[in-house]
Amino acid sequence: MPPQGNMDDSEQNPSRVRTTIGIDDKLPTSSFSSTAPTDDDDDEKFQYSLSAFEKIVNFLLCRCDLSDQVLEFKPVSLLQLFRFATPFDYILLLIGLVTSVISGVSQPVLAIISGRLTNVLLVVDPLSKEFKNKAMENVYIFLGLGIFVSLNDFLQYMCFQRVCSRMMTQMRNRYISSILRQNAGWFDKNLSGTITTRLNDNMERIQDGVGDKLGVLIRGISMVLTSVIISLVYEWRLALMMIGLIPVSTICMTLLSRFLEKSTANELENVGVAGAIAEEALMGVRTIQAFNGQEEMVAKYEEHLNSGKKHAIIGGFWSGFFGGLFFFWLMAFMGCGILYGGYLLKVGIIKSPGDVFIIVMAMLLGAYFLGLISPHLMVLLNARVAAASIYKTIDRVPKIDPYASGGKKLDKVVGRVTFRNVHFRYPTRKEAKVLNGLDLTVEPGTSVALVGHSGCGKSTSVGLLTRLYEPEDGTVQVDGVDVRDLNLEWLRNIVGIVQQEPILFNDTIHNNLLIGNTGASREKND
Template sequence: MTRIHPSTESGVDVEDPVPELKKDKGLQEVTFSPPVYDDEDEDVPKQTYELSMFEKIINYILCRADLATQKLDNKPVSLLDLFRFANRTDWLLVVMGIICTICAGISQPLLALIAGRLTNVLLVYPPRSTTFRDKAYENVYILVGAGVFYLFINFFQYFLFQTVCNRIVSRIKRHYVASIIRQNAGWFDKHHSGTLTTTLNDNIDRIREGIGEKLGLLLRGIVMLIASLIVSFIYEWRLSFVMLGITPACCFAMSLLSERMESITFKEFDDVGKAGAIAEEAILGVRTVQACNGQEEMVERYSAELAKGKKFGIQKGYWSGLLGGLFFFFLLLFIGIGNLYGAWLLKVGVFTNPGDIFVCIFSMLVGAYFLGLASPHLMAVLNARVAAATIYQTIDRVPKIDVYSNEGERPPNPVGRVVFKDVHFRYPSRKNVKVLNGLNLVVEPGQTVALAAENPRLSGF
């Protein structure tokens, strides 16, 4: 709030009407001298934050040039700051979740090794031989065991990250509400309740996505790519170099698809939201609509807004089909190139077993596929950092008059005598309108006082 220093010229001296209270040793009268400050809630010039070079590069890789050039009101928090409200139990669960994520990421390329062994059995050994049957059953048992292991490891990965996410989000909500309650009247004059709840819900959803299962999927995709590269290059580096181009190609297709879907969805939601507002207006005022015979007009308005969003729905289908098909085109293209080059390497004697070709190709294929799907998860983590900065700014704001503070004098038995002497007050959003203009008032202990404004609706008791 904005306070104006009381003028010494216009000040009114108020005599003490109850001097006898001071003589009572059982009571103690305390005069509070709150700090006088000006413009606590004045508009502070906003400082925009420009993304770092690393963040810009990430956005360009994800085909989000629009995000690379944008300026933010708050500096995004670091990845560790997303877990600012995590306790020791949460960190233990996070570590366990990361271990499960690493195991899940490594297990996928290892399946390529098992599949390569099975391919060698099918192509090398005679189908009716005992060796063929023994080797086939051996690899089948390994596949079944790997499937059971993968089932449990994926379950615990999702479970641990979601558990930590829900626990942290619950604490963030609690601290956010507690911080809102501690703010002063001037702050609420600029931040309306509807805006605060909308900010909380929107940003909490983004934080939930950034520290939940999508963070685990992002880490798993990165581990899977690294493990795939290691396995593939160990078996044959020349074929691996040929297949290496599949990774940026798939990432480009999926990143471009994610950017197109997000852009079109925002435009579609805008028109659908307008249509929803018309429907809500018609339902809430259904009696008025019927009385004025306006049913057809409301339906026409609703249909017109829906028609505007229809084209965006068609565009979503177009881009989804085109870029999704491009993604699988790259996959099949590199599979064909890899098989062609691998067959030539087998012919010249570089490969001794045909299953090794399958190991190299399948390892790179798995790594590129899941890394391509991880680009939306990376965008979710980046958005969570921005959302957390907005939420933390409110949580960290401490007003000068702090109701939660334990500092200051605490009189043991104060007299409830209130004195207002030449008090001036105005709200920061209405600086030209004085609410209090030189108020002088003394309220004695046990006395009931009613304050009435010129407008009866503004009166308070």
């Protein structure tokens, strides 16, 4: 005999006794103010400042502008990024890490083979049989290494993508499950648009941190280290001269990222305003036409587009400037390296011309790739901060927990609803008391209408009955038992609710009726 919220008497089944509470927005009631209590919907707010190590990393990456930033969440550890990985995922991740290192090491090895081939071209007589044999030997090594690297890189991307997709699917499921677990007070403070944006943006950042970009970063770092080691082994003097290319290339590309980030943000801001104007114009096209406002709206739209275009041109300038500067330094160091290497070859410190090319090409490959990936070195920090935000929601257990298994389940429901000295105020409007000592008893089989203006507490009373909220003081009882002592899932199953503004989900009417009771037959729903 479930109580029925917001129902008409004509909808009552005469064979069953129902307690009905109706709601009507007509008569005014008063609200009261007093000191607002705290509740568990007040999420802890804190700010996290970067550690000294993180500030040093930002400085080395020429991102001093990020050293003073204050984060909303403390970043999780790198290992915690893979919190939802299975043992099989860890195996794939290990394979991906190994193949990334192998891929990074194999690139400077190409410089060694190129140097060997250079020696053949410059030292061995082109008309001799030795020339052909040594040349073909290096060609076969090139071919074999190319096939090996292709298979290795394929395995690397497959492993990282597999781990990433499995983890992100699990994380999204857990996040949505946790969102639906929260009580109404939490949703009053976290708007649906904010939750959706947080889900999309943070998940994308986490995906960048644990996906193929992680493999690219590992490959780039291993490539640079291998390049430096190979160069130092062959000739440390020339290697020390060429090693200056690494910080120079990193500075160029990081500054490019920094300036592009600023200009792109300004461009998107203006384009976003232009998009909002276009949306308003399309939604109110009849009003615009009625007042002959077409030219005015087009002018406003064009003005913001032009502002965005200006920032896009600035971004293009910085891209061309730093991109050109990057290649200038590559060519400059290459020329200086060959010049100095030629001198060392002349004085006999370097024994063969191929060694010069090995050192120069190895350092060029390492510096070039590091320059390309240096703007992406921040993805790991961004992923760790985004994960902290997502995990905070996933780990949040509300005081009103629909997943809790505890609580009483009455053997027989009579249907007496009692409000005793109930006080309540909404979490977002704690200065205004909605209910101030409500006393009400609804007997089984009767219909009671709650009448008053919007916001006086009519729907709130029904929400307290189903524990969407909890009263600040007083009790709400069903058959003499406080609803806080009842099993929440059972309570919401015995209380029927027809909301003031019903929402139909994107499905059939029948499937909408099955929500919360998937085993109900069509005859029962009818």
